[in-house]
Amino acid sequence: MRVALVLCAAALAVYAWHEPPAVYVKPYGGTWLGYALGTLSALLVLWLLLLGVRKRRYRSRMGTVQGWTSAHVYLGASLLVLATLHSGFEFDWNVHTLAYVLMVLVIASGAVGVYAYLRYPALMTKNLGEDTLEGTLLTIGDLDRKCRRIALDLPDEVNAIVTRATRGSTREVRLGGSLWRQLAGDAVPCPTREACAELMRLGAAYSGQQAALNGQLVSAMTRKSTLVDRVRRDLRYRALMQFWLYAHVPLSFALLAALIAHVISVFYFW
Amino acid sequence: MEIQVTYVSTSAAGLPQREQRRLAGTTFRIGRGTQCEIHLPDARVALVHARLLIDEEGARLEAEPHRIVHNDREVGGAKLAVGDVIEIGPYVLIVEPPPEGVALAFSVRLSKRVSTKQSTAIYRVLMRTPPLSKRRLSYLAFFGLLALLLAPMAVDLLGREVPAVRALSIGLAQTWNPGPLARGHQGFSQDCRTCHELPFIQVRDHACMACHTGVREHVAPERRTGFTKVAFIESRCAECHRDHKGRAMAPRSQQLCVNCHGADGVSDFATAHPEFRLALVDGDRPDEIRRVRMRDASGPVVEHSNLKFNHTLHLDSRGVRHPRGRRVLGCEACHERAEGGARMVPVSMEKHCSECHALSFEPKVTGRQVPHGPVKQMQTMLREFYARLALGDVPADVAPPGDLPRVRPGAMLTPEERQQVMRVADAKAQRVMREMVETRAVCSTCHHVSRSRAGEWQVAPVALTAAWMPGATFTHARHVAQPCITCHDVRGSRRAEDVAMPAIAQCRECHGGATPAMGKIASDCAACHRFHGGQGLWH
Numbered sequence: 016m017r018v019a020l021v022l023c024a025a026a027l028a029v030y031a032w033h034e035p036p037a038v039y040v041k042p043y044g045g046t047w048l049g050y051a052l053g054t055l056s057a058l059l060v061l062w063l064l065l066l067g068v069r070k071r072r073y074r075s076r077m078g079t080v081q082g083w084t085s086a087h088v089y090l091g092a093s094l095l096v097l098a099t100l101h102s103g104f105e106f107d108w109n110v111h112t113l114a115y116v117l118m119v120l121v122i123a124s125g126a127v128g129v130y131a132y133l134r135y136p137a138l139m140t141k142n143l144g145e146d147t148l149e150g151t152l153l154t155i156g157d158l159d160r161k162c163r164r165i166a167l168d169l170p171d172e173v174n175a176i177v178t179r180a181t182r183g184s185t186r187e188v189r190l191g192g193s194l195w196r197q198l199a200g201d202a203v204p205c206p207t208r209e210a211c212a213e214l215m216r217l218g219a220a221y222s223g224q225q226a227a228l229n230g231q232l233v234s235a236m237t238r239k240s241t242l243v244d245r246v247r248r249d250l251r252y253r254a255l256m257q258f259w260l261y262a263h264v265p266l267s268f269a270l271l272a273a274l275i276a277h278v279i280s281v282f283y284f285w
Numbered sequence: 286m287e288i289q290v291t292y293v294s295t296s297a298a299g300l301p302q303r304e305q306r307r308l309a310g311t312t313f314r315i316g317r318g319t320q321c322e323i324h325l326p327d328a329r330v331a332l333v334h335a336r337l338l339i340d341e342e343g344a345r346l347e348a349e350p351h352r353i354v355h356n357d358r359e360v361g362g363a364k365l366a367v368g369d370v371i372e373i374g375p376y377v378l379i380v381e382p383p384p385e386g387v388a389l390a391f392s393v394r395l396s397k398r399v400s401t402k403q404s405t406a407i408y409r410v411l412m413r414t415p416p417l418s419k420r421r422l423s424y425l426a427f428f429g430l431l432a433l434l435l436a437p438m439a440v441d442l443l444g445r446e447v448p449a450v451r452a453l454s455i456g457l458a459q460t461w462n463p464g465p466l467a468r469g470h471q472g473f474s475q476d477c478r479t480c481h482e483l484p485f486i487q488v489r490d491h492a493c494m495a496c497h498t499g500v501r502e503h504v505a506p507e508r509r510t511g512f513t514k515v516a517f518i519e520s521r522c523a524e525c526h527r528d529h530k531g532r533a534m535a536p537r538s539q540q541l542c543v544n545c546h547g548a549d550g551v552s553d554f555a556t557a558h559p560e561f562r563l564a565l566v567d568g569d570r571p572d573e574i575r576r577v578r579m580r581d582a583s584g585p586v587v588e589h590s591n592l593k594f595n596h597t598l599h600l601d602s603r604g605v606r607h608p609r610g611r612r613v614l615g616c617e618a619c620h621e622r623a624e625g626g627a628r629m630v631p632v633s634m635e636k637h638c639s640e641c642h643a644l645s646f647e648p649k650v651t652g653r654q655v656p657h658g659p660v661k662q663m664q665t666m667l668r669e670f671y672a673r674l675a676l677g678d679v680p681a682d683v684a685p686p687g688d689l690p691r692v693r694p695g696a697m698l699t700p701e702e703r704q705q706v707m708r709v710a711d712a713k714a715q716r717v718m719r720e721m722v723e724t725r726a727v728c729s730t731c732h733h734v735s736r737s738r739a740g741e742w743q744v745a746p747v748a749l750t751a752a753w754m755p756g757a758t759f760t761h762a763r764h765v766a767q768p769c770i771t772c773h774d775v776r777g778s779r780r781a782e783d784v785a786m787p788a789i790a791q792c793r794e795c796h797g798g799a800t801p802a803m804g805k806i807a808s809d810c811a812a813c814h815r816f817h818g819g820q821g822l823w824h
Binding site: 105107108109110111113144145146147149150153154157231234235238260261264265266267268269271272273275276279280281282283284285 | 327328329330331332352357359374375419420422423424425426427428429430431434435437438441459460461462463464465477481484485486487488
């Protein structure tokens with residue numbers, strides 16, 4: 016972090032001090048400072064991309080992955096300053112600005128990631144408490160079986176509801192699934208919740224043994240509903256901690272391509 | 286107090302196995318956490334799921350906030366009696382009759398083992414990832430974009446000769462364009478190679494010179510010595526003239542000039558600029574240019590035009606004598622602005638002087654004038670005129686002078702007689718000539734006239750300076766708001782030698798330096814000077 020701060024401060028200071036040679040009408044990437052900032056930024060981009068390599072090198076002793084990630088975040092943020100100064104605040108519809116825009120998008124998605132990693136782990140702990148996701152899923156399975164057992168003694172309509180709500184459990188209650196579904200969390204129509212409502216409506220007409228059984232069923236179903244919601248929320252948090260990477264990683268590679276094109280195009284037609 | 290816990294499990298052979306353990310204490314924790322005295326290792330059990338409390342009154346389970354099932358009823362806690370069945374997650378605890386000396390005895394059995402099918406379902410949930418692959422997306426983004434962005438280069442390298450490909454490259458090249466071209470170069474935006482002749486080689490002067498012929502160098506190569514020899518080595522046009530930066534391509538920052546000229550003490554028009562230097566042409570040496578600094582130690586600058594002229598006399602507010610009465614003259618009577626308004630038309634005798642300063646040689650005889658030119662022409666004209674009269678051929682506009690004997694018209698002359706007549710006419714012409722030059726001082730009003738040893742009159746050659754500051758880009762057109770006298774103060778001037786060019790102080794009354802100042806026109810070096818020279822109006 017200190018390196019990043021020093022880098023930013025130095026770049027800003029030099030930029031402020033550096034009066035672009037009077038030859039140039041306005042500052043741009045072609046002054047000596049422009050070339051220097053550009054080279055530095057390009058090297059930084061390459062190094063930032065190397066995090067993906069480093070974190071897969073489990074046996075590497077080149078710093079800790081934690082250290083690399085921390086530096087990745089801070090140096091990545093400082094890149095915003097360096098590259099903006101390199102641009103000389105000149106933007107247009109071309110390869111060069113495309114590279115800049117991609118870089119900004121990558122950094123923005125990275126910022127989302129930092130936010131996610133700061134916020135969601137705490138929420139996940141708060142959500143599941145000392146339970147694990149696996150344990151909760153097993154409990155849901157147990158509750159399903161219990162519901163089915165109770166429902167055997169109840170009328171067909173109830174049995175049908177329960178069967179629908181517990182079939183294949185994890186698949187039918189729609190846990191997990193596509194990225195979009197995971198992100199939606201508990202905002203999807205939930206068969207368990209619907210079943211609870213149905214059972215309560217039907218149960219009002221029952222009496223005696225049936226009513227008691229139905230009561231047990233509703234209680235189990237309600238518990239399951241709570242757990243299912245909790246699982247969904249957990250999956251949602253997990254998804255939130257992942258989904259920014261779907262933007263960050265491909266955009267990074269798009270940036271690399273644009274950067275290569277930027278450098279080549281600048282020197283091809285020098 | 287002691288309790289007895291019996292763990293019931295199934296052996297490999299499928300038979301139940303009982304393992305008894307005795308624990309001492311009054312409080313026992315039940316849960317999957319290893320700190321629990323009664324350890325139930327299953328994910329469906331909380332770390333500390335419940336507490337078992339033993340006292341004199343009996344045994345009690347407290348599970349809040351977790352739930353347990355006590356005899357098929359879900360509760361947060363329960364008092365235990367023999368025969369009770371308690372479910373904690375997948376475990377079933379059955380309270381058994383305690384043996385002697387034991388407060389409580391129960392068996393623990395894992396009733397719902399996690400089936401393979403179940404765990405598969407769980408892992409399906411955990412592992413279910415979106416069909417999108419980050420890696421695939423990355424490859425796509427990288428190679429897709431790279432191909433797209435490098436296409437202009439590929440097209441440029443491969444197919445410049447094919448018209449269709451060329452057209453494509455024109456379109457693609459726009460994505461590489463880092464900024465708008467200068468106005469004059471916009472016609473080349475269709476073909477980068479016009480200027481960028483070779484890939485990966487900086488724009489060469491060769492490309493610039495293809496159109497910009499005749500651009501002079503700031504310091505001509507043959508004049509480079511010392512510092513300038515070093516300073517201008519291998520400087521490319523493009524080092525100063527950068528395109529793709531909007532409309533302006535020529536830098537006009539004063540700093541550029543001051544970088545070198547600052548060493549000579551020239552850094553700003555308002556504060557550090559030497560007195561103007563005039564380029565004078567002398568009448569005696571018309572091919573040479575005399576460069577004189579105004580207001581230097583040797584006194585005021587003097588022009589040697591070999592003319593005589595009195596501005597004060599001509600600008601008399603009561604007017605000057607004129608064939609048609611008195612006439613008040615202004616500057617513009619003689620000084621006219623040339624076409625375009627930048628320069629002034631040179632003053633000409635015929636146009637500006639002759640109305641008053643007539644060159645009539647014998648006004649009583651004729652209104653004719655001698656030509657304004659070399660003395661020889663004048664003499665020839667007079668001899669021809671009087672010879673014609675003497676020979677008796679008198680034009681209608683001439684009253685024959687009395688002192689010239691004439692031949693009767695139509696008379697036949699012998700050669701001797703003829704020569705006699707000519708001699709008389711020549712003598713008359715000579716007389717008139719002397720009268721003009723010496724008595725009436727027709728020529729010497731404006732010219733310095735002398736007589737050679739051979740007795741010939743000589744008029745000193747005249748040379749008027751037309752471009753006083755030939756290097757400057759000054760134009761009169763942009764100063765028309767000012768009366769002439771603001772800069773060219775001729776009041777009190779009685780000699781043609783007086784120079785009426787403004788000193789720098791006069792310019793500074795309106796023009797400030799490069800930095801804007803109140804009430805002044807910001808004027809940097811480029812306001813008056815050109816880097817490459819040769820483009821000035823006064824050349």
